[in-house]
Amino acid sequence: SPPGDPDPEQPSKKRHAGDVGVVVDHYNTRPEVGVAQRETSPIIGLKSFNNWVKSVLISRFAHPALASSKVVGRGSRAGRGKVLDMGCGKGGDLIKWANARVAEYFGVDIAAVSIDQARSRWQQRRNHSFDATFASLDCYTEPLTKAFIPAKLATPFDVVSMQFCMHYAFESIQKARCMLENVSRWLRPGGTFIGTIPNAEQLIQNLENLPPDAPDLKFGNSVYSIRFEDRVHKPLFGHKYWFYLQDAVENVPEYIVKWDNFVQMAAEYGLHPVYKEEFHHIFSEHRDHAEFGPLMVHMKVVDANGESAMDEDQWEAANIYFAFAFEKR
Numbered sequence: 001s002p003p004g005d006p007d008p009e010q011p012s013k014k015r016h017a018g019d020v021g022v023v024v025d026h027y028n029t030r031p032e033v034g035v036a037q038r039e040t041s042p043i044i045g046l047k048s049f050n051n052w053v054k055s056v057l058i059s060r061f062a063h064p065a066l067a068s069s070k071v072v073g074r075g076s077r078a079g080r081g082k083v084l085d086m087g088c089g090k091g092g093d094l095i096k097w098a099n100a101r102v103a104e105y106f107g108v109d110i111a112a113v114s115i116d117q118a119r120s121r122w123q124q125r126r127n128h129s130f131d132a133t134f135a136s137l138d139c140y141t142e143p144l145t146k147a148f149i150p151a152k153l154a155t156p157f158d159v160v161s162m163q164f165c166m167h168y169a170f171e172s173i174q175k176a177r178c179m180l181e182n183v184s185r186w187l188r189p190g191g192t193f194i195g196t197i198p199n200a201e202q203l204i205q206n207l208e209n210l211p212p213d214a215p216d217l218k219f220g221n222s223v224y225s226i227r228f229e230d231r232v233h234k235p236l237f238g239h240k241y242w243f244y245l246q247d248a249v250e251n252v253p254e255y256i257v258k259w260d261n262f263v264q265m266a267a268e269y270g271l272h273p274v275y276k277e278e279f280h281h282i283f284s285e286h287r288d289h290a291e292f293g294p295l296m297v298h299m300k301v302v303d304a305n306g307e308s309a310m311d312e313d314q315w316e317a318a319n320i321y322f323a324f325a326f327e328k329r
């Protein structure tokens, strides 16, 4: 059956063993909440902030690649390009891509239930300004072949986006390479690869600051916690920790991404970094910006008086991550 149709025989709908099974089950079983219920989340300030950061990243780095696309989009949007959202989850970034005036969107995620939810949420929306297609795939073990991509989308993408999901690939070198191959193979020269991942240096620093007699290798605050499996650094891949984020992530296994190693490997796939910034810095860099400052109020990151919607613990948790952009050459 064509990608986009639920297909129980698809490899990604098989049960996954090991850590990846824990990750998939976690995301598949997280309930889908509407806008009203989302507003009641105890970490709504942090969620809004993360969404604002993604909007900034998309506007600054993805939008130019979409606008300069040679792909002919629909109707008056001719020239607006295509995005591949790898690890798209329940499609939480669709409105951001609408605002970036994308013409074609392809969302892929290993969690088949999330993909079904993203698709039905999309189908329920009226006045679509672009085409969106969804499919489930383990993007870190299965190649994104031409056979998998719907024929209308099987030309290079202008943007590949990986939000809060790339670090799951760093369980092994094979997975990281499969992920990079999937990104690079479908990105046109001059196209942009954007993403958000945890800041390994900061996590390792926190691990090293733990007293030698600490009962477990854990740190955090009321909002998040990170528990390492091992104090000894794994060379480059498979340095595992369990991540908890209130009302979002329940002790899911994740892996350290060593930036220099990632950059070196990405270069082998024609991907070169143009931006890397911690979330706190992105906040201070853009808070007075003519577009992103007011957007912060609109997205309820701060109120009209500039008062933050995050308490101190949320603010600390926000800086676990940094955002990046690469260009394909």
Ligand code: SAM
Pocket: 023, 024, 027, 086, 087, 088, 089, 090, 092, 093, 108, 109, 110, 111, 114, 137, 138, 139, 140, 141, 162, 163, 164, 165, 168
């Ligand atoms: N990108 C979305 C966002 O920003 O809202 C979802 C982020 S969620 C924290 C991480 C996502 O990565 C989950 O939806 C999960 O299923 C997906 N993921 C993890 N491993 C994956 C893999 N091997 N292939 C594709 N998606 C994967």
